[in-house]
Amino acid sequence: MKKVTKIKAKQAPAAEKTKFRVAAYCRVSTDSDAQLESLEAQKQHYESYIACRDDWTFAGLYYDEGITGTKKDKRPELMRMIRDCETGKIDYVITKSISRFSRNTTDCLEMVRKLLDLNIPIYFEKENLNTGSMESELFLAILSSMAEGESVSISENSKWSIQKRFKNGTFKISYPPYGYDWDGDQMVVIPEQAENVRWIFDQVLAGRGTQDIAKDLNAKGICTKKGNRWTANTIRTLIVNEKYTGDVIFQKTYTDSQFNRHVNNGEKDQYALADHHEAIVSREVFAAAREVLRQHSKEKGIVKGSDKYxxxxxxxxxxxxxxxxxxxxxxxxxxxxxxxxxxxxxxxxxxxxxxxxxxxxxxxxxxxxxxxxxxxxxxxxxxxxxxxxxxxxxxxxxxxxxxxxxxxxxxxxxxxxxxxxxxxxxxxxxxxxxxxxxxxxxxxxxxxxxxxxxxxxxxxxxxxxxxxxxxxxxxxxxxxxxxxxxxxxxxxxxxxxxxxxxxxxxxxxxxxxxxxxxx
Known part of the structure; x- marks a missing residue:
C-alpha cells in the first residue's frame, strides 16, 4: 500500500493591520473670542479623540474661522479637505454635527455623495450618523434641511431688524468705503485717503482710463481699504459709490432664500438718506465722473447689468x-x-x-x-x-x-x-x-x-x-x-x-x- 505523507501548510505571517487615516473638520461662524475658544476646544478634542484609537492615524485637522456654513465655496479649508480626499490622503472624516459641516442641504448631500464615491464615510458626532452605513440619504437630507431651516430663520430675523433700521435711518455702516472710518457713532473722513479719492475723481474727469489710474496708485505703493492692489474694477466701484457725496443708499444688495447675494435692481425696497456724513466730493463732481464712465462703457458697447462686463x-x-x-x-x-x-x-x-x-x-x-x-x-x-x-x-x-x-x-x-x-x-x-x-x-x-x-x-x-x-x-x-x-x-x-x-x-x-x- 502506498504511503501518503501530509505536508502541513506554511503559516502565513500575520499581516500588519491597516490603519484608517482620519481627518476632522470644524468651523465657527464668527471670529469673536468666544467662538475662537470654541474652535480651539474642538481642535484639542479631535486631536486626542483620533490619537486614542489604535486603528486610526491622524490625517489632519481642517478648520474655517469666521465663515458662514451656507456656502461650501466660501470655506477654503473644507475645499482643501475635499481635494485631499480626492488625492487619496484621507480614509475617514469626522465632524461635530451636520450644521457645522454645512447649513445648505444641497451642498451637504453633494459633498457626502462625492466622498462616498471615493469610499470615504463621514461621521457626525452629535447626530451619531455614519454615512458609510446609511441605507438611505433621506435621514441626512431631513437633518441637513433642519440645519438649513435654522440658518434661514436666523437670517430672516436679522433681515427684519436691519430693514427696520433702514427705514428709520439708524442703520450703522459696518464697513465704510476707502476714505472713511467709523468712530463708533458715525463715518468720519480720513484726510490722506480722502486726497487720493479726490485725485481719482479728477483723473476720471480728465479722461484717463481706470486701468491706468489703478497702475499709478499701485506704483505709488497706495493700497486699497483691505490692503490689496488697485484694479480697474475697484476704481469703477469707487466712482459709482454715492457715499463720497455724503449720501447713502441702503439695501443695494440682498440675499435670496438660497443664501446667494444679488444686486438690488428694484426687487427689494431701497432707502436713500441725504447728508448722512461728511462728503469728500461734491454731487456735481460725482455725477460728472459717473457720466464719463457711462460714456466709456457706451463706446465699448458694454451695457450695465449684462454679462459683457x-x-x-x-x-x-x-x-x-x-x-x-x-x-x-x-x-x-x-x-x-x-x-x-x-x-x-x-x-x-x-x-x-x-x-x-x-x-x-x-x-x-x-x-x-x-x-x-x-x-x-x-x-x-x-x-x-x-x-x-x-x-x-x-x-x-x-x-x-x-x-x-x-x-x-x-x-x-x-x-x-x-x-x-x-x-x-x-x-x-x-x-x-x-x-x-x-x-x-x-x-x-x-x-x-x-x-x-x-x-x-x-x-x-x-x-x-x-x-x-x-x-x-x-x-x-x-x-x-x-x-x-x-x-x-x-x-x-x-x-x-x-x-x-x-x-x-x-x-x-x-x-x-x-x-x-x-x-
Whole structure:
C-alpha cells in the first residue's frame, strides 16, 4: 500500500493591520473670542479623540474661522479637505454635527455623495450618523434641511431688524468705503485717503482710463481699504459709490432664500438718506465722473447689468486654475514683431508666491478644444454613444415613481389634518391631543416635501445631462472634422476648462464628461 505523507501548510505571517487615516473638520461662524475658544476646544478634542484609537492615524485637522456654513465655496479649508480626499490622503472624516459641516442641504448631500464615491464615510458626532452605513440619504437630507431651516430663520430675523433700521435711518455702516472710518457713532473722513479719492475723481474727469489710474496708485505703493492692489474694477466701484457725496443708499444688495447675494435692481425696497456724513466730493463732481464712465462703457458697447462686463470673450470666467481655483484673465503679450493673446491666473498676476501657475496661450487653448472635439467625432461610437445609453438606462423612472407616491402621501396627510381639525372643532378630542397629532402630521409633511425636492433636483440634473450628451452625439454624427475653433460650439458644450499645468488642461463638458488634452 502506498504511503501518503501530509505536508502541513506554511503559516502565513500575520499581516500588519491597516490603519484608517482620519481627518476632522470644524468651523465657527464668527471670529469673536468666544467662538475662537470654541474652535480651539474642538481642535484639542479631535486631536486626542483620533490619537486614542489604535486603528486610526491622524490625517489632519481642517478648520474655517469666521465663515458662514451656507456656502461650501466660501470655506477654503473644507475645499482643501475635499481635494485631499480626492488625492487619496484621507480614509475617514469626522465632524461635530451636520450644521457645522454645512447649513445648505444641497451642498451637504453633494459633498457626502462625492466622498462616498471615493469610499470615504463621514461621521457626525452629535447626530451619531455614519454615512458609510446609511441605507438611505433621506435621514441626512431631513437633518441637513433642519440645519438649513435654522440658518434661514436666523437670517430672516436679522433681515427684519436691519430693514427696520433702514427705514428709520439708524442703520450703522459696518464697513465704510476707502476714505472713511467709523468712530463708533458715525463715518468720519480720513484726510490722506480722502486726497487720493479726490485725485481719482479728477483723473476720471480728465479722461484717463481706470486701468491706468489703478497702475499709478499701485506704483505709488497706495493700497486699497483691505490692503490689496488697485484694479480697474475697484476704481469703477469707487466712482459709482454715492457715499463720497455724503449720501447713502441702503439695501443695494440682498440675499435670496438660497443664501446667494444679488444686486438690488428694484426687487427689494431701497432707502436713500441725504447728508448722512461728511462728503469728500461734491454731487456735481460725482455725477460728472459717473457720466464719463457711462460714456466709456457706451463706446465699448458694454451695457450695465449684462454679462459683457465679465464675459466679453467665450473663455471669460470659464478657465479655472487647477492649483488655486481662481479664474484666468485675458492678457495681451507683445513681442518685437507681433502680439498674442494669453490667459493668466488672477492670483498669480497679483502675487506669484500664492500661485505658481503660468499663463497659457489663447491659440493653444483653442487648438486643444478642436483636437478634443475631433476625437469625439472620430470615436463617437466608442465614447459618446455608450455614455448616452448608460445615462438613459440609469434614468430616474424609480425617482419619478417615488415622487408620485410621495405626492399621494401628502394628499392623504392633508386630509388627515382636515379631519383632525374637524374632530377638534366638534369637541371629540382635547387641545393637548390635537397639538400632538397635528405636530406629528406637520413633521411628516415636511419629510415628504424634503424628499420630493431632493428627488426633483436629481431628476432635473440627470435630464440636463442626458439632453446635453444627446445634443453632442447628434453633432458628432453629422459633423466632419473641425479645422478651426468655433465659439458657439464651445459655449454649448463646455462648462469650464481646468488648467492642470501649462501642458495639460481638462475640459469639463455640460454632459458630465471630463476630457483631458495636452497643449
Amino acid at each position: 465679465l464675459n466679453r470673450y467665450c473663455f471669460s470666467g470659464k478657465i479655472i486654475c487647477g492649483e488655486c481655483g481662481d479664474v484666468f484673465k485675458r492678457r495681451t503679450h507683445y513681442c518685437s514683431e507681433y502680439k498674442y493673446i494669453v490667459w493668466a491666473c488672477s492670483t498669480h498676476l497679483d502675487d506669484k508666491s500664492k500661485c505658481s501657475m503660468k499663463f497659457i496661450r489663447d491659440d493653444a487653448l483653442k487648438a486643444a478644444f478642436v483636437t478634443m472635439i475631433n476625437k469625439l467625432i472620430f470615436a463617437r461610437k466608442l465614447i459618446l454613444k455608450p455614455y448616452v445609453q448608460a445615462l438613459r438606462k440609469g434614468n430616474n423612472d424609480d425617482s419619478l415613481h417615488r415622487i408620485q407616491e410621495l405626492q399621494t402621501l401628502l394628499m392623504e396627510n392633508s386630509q388627515q389634518k382636515e379631519r383632525l381639525t374637524g374632530f377638534m372643532a366638534q369637541g371629540y378630542i382635547d387641545q393637548i391631543l390635537y397639538n400632538e397629532e397635528m405636530n406629528t402630521l406637520l413633521a411628516q409633511a415636511d419629510r415628504y416635501n424634503t424628499e420630493i425636492e431632493m428627488l426633483s433636483k436629481s431628476v432635473k440634473g440627470d435630464a440636463c445631462q442626458i439632453q446635453a450628451a444627446t445634443t453632442l452625439l447628434r453633432f458628432t454624427e453629422k459633423s466632419s472634422m473641425l479645422d478651426s475653433f468655433d465659439d458657439e460650439l464651445f459655449e454649448e458644450t463646455v462648462s469650464c476648462v481646468r488648467v492642470l499645468s501649462r501642458e495639460k488642461i481638462a475640459f469639463e463638458l455640460k454632459c458630465g464628461l471630463t476630457l483631458t488634452e495636452r497643449m
